[in-house]
Amino acid sequence: MLTNHYDYLIVGSGLFGATFAYCAKQAGKRCLVIDKRPHLGGNIYCEEIEGIHVHKYGAHIFHTNNKEVWDFVNSIVPFNRYTNCPVANYHGELYNLPFNMNTFHQMWGVVTPTEAETKIAEQKAEAMSALHGREPQNLEEQALCLVGRDIYEKLIKGYTEKQWGRPCTELPAFIIRRLPVRMVYDNNYFNDAYQGIPIGGYNRLIESLLEGVDTLVNTDFFADRQKWENIADKIVFTGKIDEYYNYCFGTLDYRTVRFETETIDTANYQGNAVINYTDRETPYTRVIEHKHFETFGQAVYDNPKTVISREYSTEWGEGMEPFYPINNQRNTQLYEQYKQLADHETRVIFGGRLAEYKYYDMAPIIEKVLELEM
Helix, strand or coil: CCCCCEEEEEECCCHHHHHHHHHHHHCCCCEEEECCCCCCCHHHCEEEECCEEEECCCCCCEEECCHHHHHHHHHHCCECCCCCCCEEEECCEEEECCECHHHHHHHHCCCCHHHHHHHHHHHHHHHHHHCCCCCCCCHHHHHHHHHCHHHHHHHHHHHHHHHHCCCHHHCCHHHHCCCCECCCCCCCCCCCCEEECECCCHHHHHHHHCCCCEEECCCCHHHHHHHHHCCEEEEEECCCHHHHCCCCCCCCCEEEEEEEEEEECCCCCCCCCEEEECCCCCCCCEEEEHHHHCCCHHHHHHCCCEEEEEEEEEECCCCCCCCEECCCHHHHHHHHHHHHHHHCCCCEEECCCCCCCCCCCHHHHHHHHHCCCC
């Protein structure tokens, strides 16, 4: 049962909201968490299909160098040893990611780091020469100067254009100021010391964070704003900051992702959790096979079925879930106007990718909450 009044109303039950509720409860505060979706957990919510935890809103892989954060999440629920090693598929040619010696061997047949460095240096020099001394003006020129034409054409161009819905020549150079290039045979995508998936899925993490906290789903803050604003001393808001301020300066832009999820009568569809499709012609950006996040080796064959999700990147529209901010000049300036309003709030805390109009990995979200005073 809900109490009459709370210390905090937390709008949104994603990782920021759930972690805040946990820490506030530990500090003796009373919290109410509301979410307009029919479930808790925000974008890390998992749907169970055929005994497999399906990442309903896309693959989420926890990784961090911060031992305090790693120890914190493992104190809530133990994590497994999943290591992210995605594969790129370009018209049937397979390449390991991130760009490393396996990638370069697959691309050019080179064997030693010196051979790979020489090949990349030659192509980078060609790209720099074509600029005639000026700075790269768009993403294409920037990428060519970082890794050369072969890697750009096969592994960056098509995938990036599908993600952003526009040619690389129309995307700003700052999106891709640097690209990780590793002169070692190492397919581990992250450099972080710790990575994994909660054993039993992300729902266990959210349920444990929110244990003993009052929660309501199918509850829209904006449907009865005055009621919810008066139910607590302070508000933690994790939704869209422009919506909070009634779009008074205009609407921020987002990209979103659409998923086609399919159950297949085979134990092992693609042999890897993540395969990116980097050509422009394949309409989806990647295929996720969810069982590989939590099932390893021959244990994959214990379940005769598997679940895959094809991901399609598209422009956000009303009624869709906003996923990624579009940090171009217009949106950056617009967000700064909203942020000036937010900075003067005395009883509202804005947190998360929508409220801060910033792309976040999961670990920095938790790190930020742990630094807050409750």
